[in-house]
Amino acid sequence: MDKKVIEIKNLTKRFGNFTAVDNISFDVSKGEIFGFLGANGAGKTTAMRMLCGLSKPTSGQGFVAGFDITRQSENVKKHIGYMSQKFSLYEDLKVWENIRLFAGIYRVKNSEIATKTKIVLEKIGLFGERNTLVKEIPLGWKQKLAFSVAVFHNPSIVFLDEPTGGVDPITRRQFWELIYESAAEGITVFVTTHYMDEAEYCNRLSIMVDGKIEALDTPKNLKHQFNAQNMDEVFQKMARKVVRIEN
């Protein structure tokens, strides 16, 4: 039942004499929505790159989707989805062409791509825009499309790096409903965000400070532990521990 999709032990990454990620350990279960918080420069991106098989750890070990992130990084990449606010779609390709491209890269069968594309686009209300260039659709639609593309090949886990930046409050909430639906279907969601209300939508949260995981629990328990009304207060209290100078 409680199958682990991410298992990280003593993971460390050094660049020269700078320790970006300092001995972190945690597990994430199947279908869980796991929030990965931290200030700019805390080490989130470096940790996430290791989990995605894009960067080799200096020491420690990790399994993602059942594969060793050091020795089987190509297998890790095949079994995860990734979406970031900065880059996810090709602006000068049409909506359907983006799906076709990414589905092809992830080796989804041709016969499956056609039928699933229709289902996915109807679900997010973009079927009528299938022949529109991505650069011509509003940001909120792009984000829903980027998410659908990231989970199209049915990965065991999807990494979302600040997925909702800049959109209006209603679109932001619609996006989170997509996240909940995917999690209910068994896809594990690993998400970073600077919106502290969104942090509360997660099942569990970790907060990184200076390369270490300083807190890890449900939002409810964290608020209780820090005697705070909401996650923003928790975050502000945690971040006071920062000693490392930004560089």
Add this chain to the structure above:
Amino acid sequence: MNDIIVKCLSVNKSYKDVKALININLEVKKGELFGLIGADGAGKTTLFRILTSLVLADSGNAFVNNLDVARDYKKLRNQIGYMPGRFSLYQDLTVEENLNFFATVFNTTVKENYHLIEDIYKQIEPFKNRRAGKLSGGMKQKLALSCALIHKPLVLFLDEPTTGIDPVSRKELWEMLRNLKQQGITILVSTPYMDEASLCDRIALIQHGKILSVETPQNIKKNYPKKLYRIEASDNFALLGLLRNNSAVNSCFMFGGYLHVTFNEELKTENGELKIADNNNSQFSILNSQLKEIEPSVEDCFIELMTK
């Protein structure tokens, strides 16, 4: 008495078929910290670019300190500071060189107006010989703000200074803005973060090129038309689905660990419970202890205005 320092009269701007700004009328008072709140693509940047004389409006007029932004742009540019959303200093100049450059361009010296930037600049001064391109996000922002201030502008325009910045750095930036306001500088700041709206004296909510409302944060909240309730359930997402499909419910949105709900009729609770019939005629209850009437936030108000 003329204490209006920024004024827009029926400003319109289109890019090909896209209407970026539609009939914008706006007044900002001298010394105000004024927020322009809206999502990406709402028109915030276009409005700032018109007010800073970088883009011409298709029609309408705009004035900053009684200078016409289209006609008197040369004078205007000496009196305003502008920090664009994208970092636009010289990446291959050092921190100090950038600051000296902007001071010189405006015919002044760093020394002359140092008091204005001191609080901000001294945080990055230890790195003054580092190239701007090698700074972290937070430090780049402090440098950009220093450069925008070094000629002592009357009005400062900040386009999304907190986008992509963590909550702690965001808080720091707002403290800096408060301090600048104390020194008499009028500040126009745009942001997609609704929680920052309450830190402004007045705010304009903007969506699809139109201004939905211009008010103090307090008055925007006061004008919320319905009673707003906060509900906490063990599974908020499941409850959201139930409530949204219910005819008694006017609106229902997730807000952090809670749902924010308005109802079509006055709420009646019985025996400490709110009973709601669902569409299959079965009932479900929400305990009084899960239910609380609350004051709306600016985000509640924005959603309400968007869905009108």
